[in-house]
Amino acid sequence: MEPRAISTAFWGFIGPMTASRSLKIVVVSSVGILGLVLLVFFMGWIEKEDIDSLRALAVVPGIPLAAAILSEMTLRDGITHRTLLYPLLGPVPRPVLAIVRTLATGSLLAIFSAVALLFLHVLSGRGWNELGQEAAAALLGSLTYVSIFGLIHLISKRGFIICIALYGIFDHAIGMLPFAMSSIAPSHHLRFLGAAEETFGIPVVIDMPDPTLPGSILFLTATIAIAISATAVIFSRKSLAELC
Amino acid sequence: MTPNAAATDVTSATGATGATGPWIELSGVQLDRGGRPVLRGVDAVLSGRAIGLVGANGAGKSTLIGALLGVLRAKAGTVRLLGLDLPAHAQEVRTRCGVMAEQAGVFPGGSGVEAVTFAGQLTGLARRESLRRAHRALDALAVGEERYRETSGYSTGMRQRCKLAMSLVHDPEVLILDEPTVGLDPPGRLQLLELIRELRNEGRRILLSTHILHDAEFLCDELLLMDNGAVTYAGPISKLMGPKDETLIARGRGLGTVLAPLLAGRGIEASSAGEHEVRFHSRGDEDLRLFWSLVDENDLEVRKLQGSALSFEDAVVGAMERGSV
Structure with missing residues (x-):
């Protein structure tokens, strides 16, 4: 990959976003929500256990739901608003554009979720031991869901509904599920990394292996690689403007 | 600001070069898209200040532009722009070309000046420099306070100006304009054409892809006519139009009886069609001057003068039908 093409693809994505009013609204709202949590906590209206539940919810379903919304920015928004042509004429090869934009969106969500998790982690009074694992959850979880949902948004104009349904x-x-089958779901590994494990209260447990740190990291990394590769291939073959 | 005033600013804001010689060289270019041949052996060497790329929808115009920018790879033949082989020198070509694509939108969510700034950054300019040039380009195109408004609220005309500024921001030698006047009302269209003409007059090379023949006639000195992926004409518009001779019909009291023999006596092929009508064959401006001087000398009055010269549209259609390069 040429460095110039990568930087064009990256700035072609980040530049318009930094000027976007909607992003500014999201940032201000997020800060507002965190401030509200802080206020409620120091007023003594919620306990540390409640904050920990909130933290677990921020991991799952927080990260997947945020990814379902944000992943529309990777390629679908550019197709809808016909702005992908600018970096493509850059000229940036299509696979490079798909990979860079997916990674950039995933990283953006990872930063947001890491800050939120750290904030809630500190308030909940959890020890520092799990902090590294939670950072991995924020990073890998964000990249996993952004790459999967970005692919869905690329394939379908009604990607958000499909993402939520999926x-x-x-x-x-x-x-x-309290079965080994649960290990094929990314959220299972995300829950483990984010210390937010939960299973259905079904009174049947069949061969339920405990997830491991390397296993979950490997699973999520492989999922990211597969989803991004598929996105790059499909985007390369997608019919866009006549010009490119 | 009037179009001319705006255009004067364009000159000072952009400072183009004035290279000479062929800047588009195509030889046997074949290009397939989705397994379907779109360009079928395109040959052309063009050096005009402004070149009109004209053809119906599906003729291959956009695909040819894609090849000229090095975005689309030809399966056979050679493509050169500004003497650079493509797609090998696509990056360099992109920094020297500004592209206003019909199919491209304007970045949503931000203001016009932000959109133009990003376009500059995409060509490699630093943000500060790009912002400075964005203001200059928008000034030149007579975009005032509207530049600070969100682009989603822009009219079609303002959006087109913004897109033109986006293509100009990095001060390119060549402007590639893909259907720039589509969707504009007649005054807006004329205003944009005037601005583009001024950009051409100050030395910038222009490739105008259009299916509006008047736009090409207004701006261009050379034409690349395409039909079904092949070139039907490539060369100067003047050559396409042929010699400037035409049959003229003049009507007015006594023109048939008085003027017809006088014109014939001066070597102009003329005949009367009744007492008040004369038909004569003009071979150019000199014959016309002679006609008017005879009218004056004989105190005649011309009520109507009608020409039968080949119009630009007729010439283009004729070339398309002939299908000859």
């Missing part, structure tokens, strides 16, 4: 029906449900 997450709710398949990923979330299977990930909480």
